[in-house]
Amino acid sequence: MVIRFTSFGRYLRRRFNRPVYKVNVDAGFTCPNRDGRIDVTGCIYCNNNSFRPSECKPSISIKEQMIKGMNYIAARYGASRFIVYFQPFTNTYAPVSHLETLYLEALSHPSVIGLAIGTRPDCVDEEKIALLEFLAKKHFILIEYGLQSIHDKTLKFIRRGHDYQTFLDAINLSAGRGIHLGVHTIVGFPTETREEMLQMADELSRLPLEFIKIHQLQIIKGTPLADYYENNKFPTFQYEEYIDFLIDFIERLSPNMVIQRFFATAPEDILIAPKWGRTRHQLMGDIEKRFIQRNAFQGSKCLCHRH
Numbered sequence: 001m002v003i004r005f006t007s008f009g010r011y012l013r014r015r016f017n018r019p020v021y022k023v024n025v026d027a028g029f030t031c032p033n034r035d036g037r038i039d040v041t042g043c044i045y046c047n048n049n050s051f052r053p054s055e056c057k058p059s060i061s062i063k064e065q066m067i068k069g070m071n072y073i074a075a076r077y078g079a080s081r082f083i084v085y086f087q088p089f090t091n092t093y094a095p096v097s098h099l100e101t102l103y104l105e106a107l108s109h110p111s112v113i114g115l116a117i118g119t120r121p122d123c124v125d126e127e128k129i130a131l132l133e134f135l136a137k138k139h140f141i142l143i144e145y146g147l148q149s150i151h152d153k154t155l156k157f158i159r160r161g162h163d164y165q166t167f168l169d170a171i172n173l174s175a176g177r178g179i180h181l182g183v184h185t186i187v188g189f190p191t192e193t194r195e196e197m198l199q200m201a202d203e204l205s206r207l208p209l210e211f212i213k214i215h216q217l218q219i220i221k222g223t224p225l226a227d228y229y230e231n232n233k234f235p236t237f238q239y240e241e242y243i244d245f246l247i248d249f250i251e252r253l254s255p256n257m258v259i260q261r262f263f264a265t266a267p268e269d270i271l272i273a274p275k276w277g278r279t280r281h282q283l284m285g286d287i288e289k290r291f292i293q294r295n296a297f298q299g300s301k302c303l304c305h306r307h
Helices: 008-016 062-077 096-107 126-135 152-157 164-174 194-205 224-231 239-251 280-293
Strands: 021-025 082-086 112-119 140-148 180-187 211-216 258-261 271-273
Touching (some): 062 096, 164 180, 194 239, 211 239, 224 271
Parallel strands (some): 112 140, 180 211
């Protein structure tokens, strides 16, 4: 079998010699872009209901959420090992003592082999990274930094509340400490050309990152971006256009990077654009077909030498 790109599932099977699945939990965090420290409106595209599973509710304890999620995944896929994913909002945005309690609760279950922690690069410090470094001595610990774009003009447009240098500082703080590092990106902002979007693959491949999530921009109801879009109808990715862009992006991405996600799939009832009318399975199938049609490989056009 020809391996054209490195997916997260393939990476986990190879590393742990068995299928490993993420189970999402909501620990009740907020975000400095919502609680007033930076702003109160959040990033202009953000509606957490666009990606949070319905069973993921902060009113239920972490352990209850885990068990419910693990039972569902085990019944559906036969999984026996899990990574607990602290997903909604900013999951290092609390005193380190509180974080330690939550993380240890998740790791106490015998079927849990590690944690994935979604956060912002401006919400980590030495004390928090030291905690993750300690946990990483015995567990798989992945910190997923929400960056969205390397371009400061875009970060300003989306009201991100930090610049690209803040992300670089967080990577420098986190690297070389046994913690796995990931990045979230969004492509399709009206502030960027196609080439500027592709430049993210070049730039991020030069950094000590191991994992990446790539999302097409989605316009979600109830967000400031939805209001902006109503008054400024900018183009969003068409289906075939996005698949071709994605192949170009991955060809320029380091061959050592693990791709956790290739696209976003917000619920249809809150999605304004782009509406593709495809299931996750169809999307992934069409991406794999395009790789074969173009004889494309991850990293085949990578310009970088990794640090």
